[in-house]
Amino acid sequence: xxxxxxxxxxxxxxxxxxxxxxxxxxxxxxxxxxxxxxxxxxxxxxxxxxxxxxxxxxxxxxxxxxxxxxxxxxxxxxxxxxxxxxxxxxxxxxxxxxxxxxxxxxxxxxxx
Amino acid sequence: xxxxxxxxxxxxxxxxxxxxxxxxxxxxxxxxxxxxxxxxxxxxxxxxxxxxxxxxxxxxxxxxxxxxxxxxxxxxxxxxxxxxxxxxxxxxxxxxxxxxxxxxxxxxxxxxxxxxxxxxxxxxxxx
Numbered sequence: 137x138x139x140x141x142x143x144x145x146x147x148x149x150x151x152x153x154x155x156x157x158x159x160x161x162x163x164x165x166x167x168x169x170x171x172x173x174x175x176x177x178x179x180x181x182x183x184x185x186x187x188x189x190x191x192x193x194x195x196x197x198x199x200x201x202x203x204x205x206x207x208x209x210x211x212x213x214x215x216x217x218x219x220x221x222x223x224x225x226x227x228x229x230x231x232x233x234x235x236x237x238x239x240x241x242x243x244x245x246x247x248x
Numbered sequence: 249x250x251x252x253x254x255x256x257x258x259x260x261x262x263x264x265x266x267x268x269x270x271x272x273x274x275x276x277x278x279x280x281x282x283x284x285x286x287x288x289x290x291x292x293x294x295x296x297x298x299x300x301x302x303x304x305x306x307x308x309x310x311x312x313x314x315x316x317x318x319x320x321x322x323x324x325x326x327x328x329x330x331x332x333x334x335x336x337x338x339x340x341x342x343x344x345x346x347x348x349x350x351x352x353x354x355x356x357x358x359x360x361x362x363x364x365x366x367x368x369x370x371x372x373x374x375x
Binding site for chain 2: 168170172174176181182183184187188193225227229233234235236237238239240241242
């Protein structure tokens with residue numbers, strides 16, 4: 137079982153907006169602003185899309201945005217495009233004694 | 249722009265060990281951490297551990313404690329991940345990733361995010 141909880145799948149039509157949630161605890165998502173989001177296309181390495189809850193790396197489209205409320209972080213993709221179809225993973229620093237970084241189980245985004 | 253170049257695919261027998269390398273091309277390890285993340289077939293991402301080469305500090309997920317060793321050679325900007333006592337469940341793609349972190353001597357490092365990833369190394373464990 138993954139430490140952070142994400143929906144297994146979400147879908148949307150081109151041009152629409154979707155939001156993926158990522159729920160943790162006060163030891164990770166809720167306790168620190170070190171939530172990041174990664175996009176992974178099949179057979180490819182993950183790509184950083186959002187860091188420190190809401191910051192976009194250079195080169196990432198401004199259609200991607202992140203936020204956090206309490207123990208739940210969210211990734212929103214606006215103006216959906218076909219190339220956005222991928223798996224998305226959230227991650228957070230954790231103060232757990234058993235590991236330092238936790239991932240969510242991943243969410244498969246389907247663009248209809 | 250730094251790239252992380254990983255070693256090639258491996259096929260191992262159960263009970264053996266594997267050592268995967270990750271070399272920074274076009275840059276160095278200075279000021280960064282190197283994490284190792286694995287992904288079993290059809291599964292999600294799993295953090296295994298991390299080393300901060302400039303400090304010589306390595307930390308591991310409890311799940312892998314005693315079986316994994318992460319090292320780094322600053323002179324060649326290369327990190328290594330060795331996993332021992334391999335079993336079939338260790339069949340996965342293993343990624344190295346450059347990480348941003350914060351550290352002061354009052355506690356363990358705080359990992360922020362991973363901004364550059366290697367392409368992955370497939371490790372297959374089969375008899």
